[in-house]
Every structure is written in C-alpha cells, then in structure tokens.
Amino acid sequence: MESKWGWATGEGLLGMDDPVEVDAAFERGEPYLGTAVIGLAFNCSLEEASPRIVRAMQLPDPGQRGFAFTAAGAAARLNGALTPELYAALREEGPGGFAEHAIRDTLTFVPFRQLPPWFKRRKMVTRTRNKLESWWLRSGETVGNAWNTLRRRR
Structure with missing residues (x-):
C-alpha cells in the first residue's frame, strides 16, 4: 500500500x-x-x-x-x-x-x-536583562543628546 x-x-x-x-x-x-x-x-x-x-x-x-x-x-x-x-x-x-x-x-x-520553576527563573532573568538593557540604551541616548547640545553651544 x-x-x-x-x-x-x-x-x-x-x-x-x-x-x-x-x-x-x-x-x-x-x-x-x-x-x-x-x-x-x-x-x-x-x-x-x-x-x-x-x-x-x-x-x-x-x-x-x-x-x-x-x-x-x-x-x-x-x-x-x-x-x-x-x-x-x-x-x-x-x-x-x-x-x-x-x-x-x-x-x-x-x-x-x-x-515549571526553571522556566519561571528563566523568564525573570530574561525580563531583568531586557529592562537593564533598555535603561542602558536610553542612558546612552541621553548622554549623546547632552553631548550634542554642549557641542552646539560652543
């Protein structure tokens, strides 16, 4: 068949x-x-x-x-x-x-x-890492914007 x-x-x-x-x-x-x-x-x-x-x-x-x-x-x-x-x-x-x-x-x-517990921990680690990365990227933008503002004032 x-x-x-x-x-x-x-x-x-x-x-x-x-x-x-x-x-x-x-x-x-x-x-x-x-x-x-x-x-x-x-x-x-x-x-x-x-x-x-x-x-x-x-x-x-x-x-x-x-x-x-x-x-x-x-x-x-x-x-x-x-x-x-x-x-x-x-x-x-x-x-x-x-x-x-x-x-x-x-x-x-x-x-x-x-x-299950391992996946819960993994989710918490991932969320924390994503949040920290987001803050880091935003702070970089803020510093960059401040630097550009200072350079324009000269």
Whole structure:
C-alpha cells in the first residue's frame, strides 16, 4: 500500500495528522521526521504530538532536530502549555542552542503560573536583562543628546 505522505521528499508532511504513521516512520528511519512532527504539532492534540516531538529532538540530523524544537515552540504557541516531557527536553537542551526559539516561545505564550520553576527563573532573568538593557540604551541616548547640545553651544 502506497503512503499518502511524501517521506522521500518531505512534501505534504506539514499536514501530518496521523501519530501512528509518524511512529512507523521512526521505525523505518525516514529522513523528514522533524518536518512531520511540526505537522503533528499543528494538527493533533498536545498529548498525541508531545512524545513524537521529544523523540524527534534526539534525531542525529541537525536540521531535523531543529525542526523538532520548532514543533515544540509551535505547540507552546498553539496550546498555551507544554507537557512535562517537552519542558524537560527544552531544559536539557538549554538556551543558546536548538531550543533557544522554542524556549522563547514557551516563555511568551505559556502563562507564568503554569511554567515549571526553571522556566519561571528563566523568564525573570530574561525580563531583568531586557529592562537593564533598555535603561542602558536610553542612558546612552541621553548622554549623546547632552553631548550634542554642549557641542552646539560652543
């Protein structure tokens, strides 16, 4: 029986809505599993997509691993929550790598009260850093404006 999914080319996998098909593709070692789990994030429940997203985060191909983290970010955006397994996988990868944008999406779209402790600390650090950077940039503008005013008065 011919599959309706384009596993050889990746075509149509963003429309993936069959978790069982993705499980079978993992067993076959198909090349576009990261793309398929993005489709699952869009088209299936978080509970159905989560274990497959976590599994795709362990793929050897860096491109497909990156897509798995994109799927986690999409799941956070769409559901306003993640599963404990996804939180753990994002924490394990940490900021600055593949998980950077997924962590940012999680901090943006999941309510603070629903975040696990590590993510709450990360949100507080990020907020503080952003505020300090904002103050620093504004003070630089103020000093620059004052300097320009003094130069014009001479």
